[in-house]
Amino acid sequence: MVLQEEFRRIVKDELTRQGMSQSELARRMGISRPTVSQYLSGKFCPGLDVVENFFNALHISLQIGPQEVQQTAESVK
Template sequence: MVLQEEFRRIVKDELARQGMSQSELARRMSVSRPTVSQYLSGKFCPGLDVVEKFFNALGLPLHLSSTEARQPADSIE
């Protein structure tokens, strides 16, 4: 699933950029480190509420745009 892959890429890139461990991220989210690991490995598929928890813990804004979602596939290059 493309969105799940993009979510994992964003979170992993941000963890590396901030020098933050999965353990620290889990602490900030009030979940266990294995739970974070399962989302980042693709074992669990996050819902919007979980994505929001990850982004908040990383200090990232969460922007959703219905305009982007409505673009016809043939107009995306």
């Protein structure tokens, strides 16, 4: 799924940019490091609430616009 791949790319890029480990991200989110790893590997598919928690822990904003919605709708066809 396009949005799940984009979520993983954004989080991984931001971890690298901030020099943050998955363990630190997990601590900030109040979840285990293996759980973070499972989301980032694609084993778990995050809901919008989980995506929001990741972005809040990374101090980045979650913005979904018409382009993303259209891309998602087209990928379902």
